[in-house]
Amino acid sequence: MTNEELKVKLTELLPSVTFEEGGEWLNVVVEPAEWLAFAKQLKSDEALQFDFLFCLTCVDWKTHLTMVYHLRSTKLQHAVVVKAKLDRTKPEIETVSDTWRTAEFHEREVYEMFGVHFLHHPDLRLLILPAGWEGKNPMRKDFEDPVNMIKL
Amino acid sequence: MFIKDYIKDIASALKSLATGMKMTGYYFTHHKEIITEQYPDNRDTLVLAERFKGEVVMPHDDNNEHACTGCTSCELACPNGSIKIITKFDVDAETGKRKKAIDTWIYHLDLCTMCGLCVEACPTNAIKMAPTFEHSVFDRNKLVKKLNEDGSKVRAGVE
Amino acid sequence: MWSFSEIAKNIDLWLNGLVGSTWALVLEMVIAGVAVIGLFAALGLVLVIMERKVAAWIQIRLGPNRVGPKGMFQSMADTVKLLVKEGMTPDGADRLLFNVAPFIAMIVAMLLMAPIAFAKDFQLWDMNIGVLYITAVSSLSVIGILMAGWASNNKYSLLGAMRSGAQIVSYELSGGLAILAVVVLTGSISLTDIIKAQENGWWIFKGHIPVIVAFIIYIIAVTAETNRAPFDLAEAESELTAGFHTEYSGMKFALFFLAEYINVFIVCAIGATLFFGGWMPLHIGNWHAFNHIMDYIPSSVWFFGKTFFLIFLIMWFRWTFPRLRIDQLLNLEWKYLLPISMINLLLVTLIAILGWHF
Amino acid sequence: MYRETEIIKDAPQFGEPGFGDLVINVGPQHPATHGVLHLIITLNGETIKDIKPNLGYIHRSIEKMCESLTYRQFIYVTSRMDYLSAHINNHACALVVEKGLQVEVPERAQVIRVLFDELTRIASHELWWGAMAMDLGAFTPFFHSFRERETINVIMEETCGARLTMNYYVPGGVMWDLHPDFQKRVKEFLALYKKKIHEYDELVTGNIIFQNRMKGIGYISAEDVISYGCTGPVARGSGVHSDVRKVSPYSIYNKLDFDEVLETGGDSFARYVVRIKEMHQSIKIIEQLIDNIPEGDFQAKTKAVLKLPKGEYYQSVETARGELGVYIVSEGGTTPYRIKFRSPGFSNLSALNHMIKGGKIGDLIAAMGTLDLVIPDIDR
């Protein structure tokens, strides 16, 4: 499907989505509360079949956080980028780890790096950082590392 | 035929094992195939590629002159801050103008990742990568080097 | 002609003349003990350097080449290194068993030396049940490993010990049945008789295909029994770091290491005795001239030559094959080697009864 | 009286859940993890009940570092991620910067890049082959594979000036022109490779022990591969069409004649075969290009200071381990605002538990070998 067709289709699925310009793929912005249901539809819908979550990350915009999901269909070869704006002080979003299993690890990474809480995640623990890092989120823009080699 | 398959299995298994042993046996008896180098012994004959990025050096000519003007573009290009250039102001004897010049070119070999961006960035080709690799020392401070030699100055004609 | 038995006899005579017969016996015992310790140490040194060189040449590299000419004294340097390393005992370990285990491994390896004929008329104890003795004592080696693994209080060691327990006892069977093939042909379980029976040709040549099959089974079984790759599951470097001797360091580790190599030597010596005639030179039927020339080579050279050939074979296996998995290892024994060796034994019996062997 | 009995009392008794379970740490200092991966394994006898990976022992926060590096500098940090395919990582970064700047890369540079990418792929698979055989207990293949790999390293050293972290690609092309001996050396390598390739089959592939260790081990179905986000040989071993060079071709891959290797076994052996065949495909690509390197510039003219226009850029390439994606959010400055590396090893590792559960320790080692994990790639 081309981006235009996707736009029509996605609006059909969820009327509240908005679209963002930029990038080669279609950027869809959804409300965090609607995300889980929308994700399930994205995967199961016959015309969409986004079965491959190839990138899951978060961007800290200083005022808010944005979850970014890159989805591709291995059968239909089209891709879409789904974004969800989160509150910076209490970021929470539903997990999609049972829809796309790869999200389990990626969400754990985002959890420790950005402090986003994934609701109903099966095993939300620190994956990369050592114990005792809870609460400090290194990838946020305001995080200062006391030992910074580069600044000498 | 259970028994037939059984024997066939054993025969093919033994054959596959024998093939492997034949190959290792070949190498056991053919010492000409040995490819290892005896490193400290072959130091004299060891040839490194001329592009090998071992460390940053600043070539000086016979008059103890180099081509570095102290423009700090290498310092800016370095991704991890392993170059530090301290500049001073030279007073030109003839015109009396104050001119920015290089004082010390400090190179942190311990931080360098040998990416070669500083050499790329240098407008006067004052620095280059040298094909050396035996950098190990007991004292980490020895890896912080001053590249411009004492009393050296900028080669005439380099701006 | 120069031979070990002559030397032994002369020493015996000289000692008997010098001191009384009782003291002579005691002194002889001391000499024997020292000689065996010397052999032990020498074998350890030689086998380690041999293994490293074989590995290196197979892996297209030079191997140790710094200590001594062509690196031949490398194993001495290794010994010194192991000697000056600190031997540690983990806090949680069962100290008694932990310290006793290397001794058990050494004693078992040492005891197996008794019936081996190193040269013509030169063996410590010419017992009439040599083969039975060997099968009996060699199965003790698993106790040392189990002890070490259990006492370490380390999970890797425990797994390694358990694996070797299942493995060694299993391969005991087909190894024993392979040995029986030669016993059936000879009609005796005395090693001296077995060697004597090979005067006009070694069993591997005389006994048709069944003996060759028995030899292959024997060599597979002993590779497994001595925990050598591809059956080194008790150590399994990439799985259990170092298996049952993970916690051992310094000299206690060295003793396990030494015992392993001595065990390899012994099983190869027994293999050489059973299938290749031990010290017996290569004799072919009644080619008297040829046999006579062969007799000029000292018997100890024959013995060590054959043994080291078999050791090389085992090393060759190690550096060629990947490791088996535990269930495959046991499958190999119980589904392939055991039934085959049982049928093979029947065939050997048939040959022995019909007198088809040469 | 006996300490053992006291301790055993604390352990779960017969009938209780967890009876006979051992919790074992494999890693961070373990011969089979090839680096500092830490797996917490629950074992019952030899059977694996659960695997919990614990990462971060070599985490350098490359993504955060890149936020303070310019677009010329950040490329070379990625050499240290998946150090075995350093060139391909650099390629991804160069491509994404070029996409943002809309620079046309000269054809010579593109050919040089593809040549080095494929050489890197062979070198990486070469090392994987040796290391995997070593995991299975055969030490010799490691040294044999290094013989061929060494030849590639010499080629790299001559042209790029380094053997592992080459730092050769720049936005707009490559840093220097090829070394004059390059073509000769590559042809020598091809000749050596053709002469020695049969040894791989003799020593490992055909070996009965090896086949038994690999076949049917670590099975993962095509659906699970997609769900777990596995890419590269892991996905292709289960028959999933996932080669980025074919799915969304970059550089000059759409003009080249090569096949995507697909196996349907889904087990360790299928992944093994995929990688072996991929080496042949890489050889095929190199053979096509080595005599047809076009003349011209090796670098496009770019500004001294690169500034990516505001927006989001994503580029994925096929490394030796799978799909590496570089996602850049630019605010228009000289440094990326946010950068994310979608590394293949991270997703592949997440499927490990699914693959191995119920297997034995030996299976874990075999399957981990065929996942070809490079820990800095997972940790970043």
Added chain:
Amino acid sequence: MGAASLIVLIIAAVTFSTIAILIAKVVTESTKNKQKGEAIECGIPTKGPSWIQFNVGYYLFALIFLIFDVELVFLYPWAVAVKQTGWMALIEIVIFFFILFSGFLYAHKKGALKWV
């Protein structure tokens, strides 16, 4: 030298090992700290006891081995006497192996030889 050689060998083994360990003790410096005493588990402190009731899989083989090994011992006298006994020995051993083998097949069918 006879049976005395066994005692000599045992003494030799014990002396050799003891001397080696003693020399090592004398020439090495030993320091003790808490980490040194920990069990080696890839650098991570071990969790849970390692002395537990272990999976039965390993022991099953030991049990079956025990049966077979006893039979193996019975075979030794038979093997020595084969040549004198002649055909009777073969017939006898075929019967013996038949019984043993059916036992083996039974164990196999029951899954005792399958790894658990």
